[in-house]
Amino acid sequence: MMRFPLPGPGRRGATMLVVLVVILLILGLAGSLFRLAIVQHRQSTQLEWQTQADWLARAGLDRAARRLETDPNFTGDTWQVRMPELGTVRVVITSTPAAPRRSSRRFQSTVAFAPPSLSVTIRSQASRLLGTNKANPPTPPTAAPLPDTGPRRHSKESS
Numbered sequence: 312m313m314r315f316p317l318p319g320p321g322r323r324g325a326t327m328l329v330v331l332v333v334i335l336l337i338l339g340l341a342g343s344l345f346r347l348a349i350v351q352h353r354q355s356t357q358l359e360w361q362t363q364a365d366w367l368a369r370a371g372l373d374r375a376a377r378r379l380e381t382d383p384n385f386t387g388d389t390w391q392v393r394m395p396e397l398g399t400v401r402v403v404i405t406s407t408p409a410a411p412r413r414s415s416r417r418f419q420s421t422v423a424f425a426p427p428s429l430s431v432t433i434r435s436q437a438s439r440l441l442g443t444n445k446a447n448p449p450t451p452p453t454a455a456p457l458p459d460t461g462p463r464r465h466s467k468e469s470s
Contacts, residue, residue: 357429364422364435367392371402371420372439379418379441387418400424406441415442 371390378385390402401423406416419438426433 353429356426357431357433360424360426360429360433361435364424364433365437367400367402367422368420368435368437371404371422372418372437372441374402375404375406375418375420376439376441383414383442397424397426413442415440417441 374390375385375387378388385406387403387405390404392400392402394400403421404418405421406418408416417438418441419436421434421436423432423434425431
């Protein structure tokens with residue numbers, strides 16, 4: 312029968328040192344992953360708010376287009392939007408004067424708000440040329456026929 316010698320005091324200390332180093336490496340890796348998760352969460356939250364601001368700016372331009380249809384002298388306004396997480400958000404709609412002999416104007420919609428969960432102000436703007444040249448009104452889109460996609464299955468009808 313083979314006997315294994317018991318480790319001496321020097322070998323026990325070396326083993327303990329290796330175990331401590333491995334535990335420190337694992338804790339460092341876990342801490343880095345935790346910090347990375349926090350940073351990614353903040354970035355995704357900021358992207359979510361930025362997307363919301365972009366949609367609000369575009370909605371401001373849609374609002375301007377509808378107002379321009381009923382009031383050709385519309386030059387802009389401030390739209391107050393109530394949001395549960397933020398309170399009231401202001402969408403400012405402005406326009407530049409029309410070019411000579413053109414009835415269209417460039418409208419710009421601007422949004423800025425500061426979400427409580429972020430330390431930055433989210434800003435967005437959108438612009439669009441609105442109005443039509445009355446001499447050449449836009450033509451409505453025409454519907455194209457759908458292409459034939461191949462043989463059709465017939466169902467049996469009961470008589």
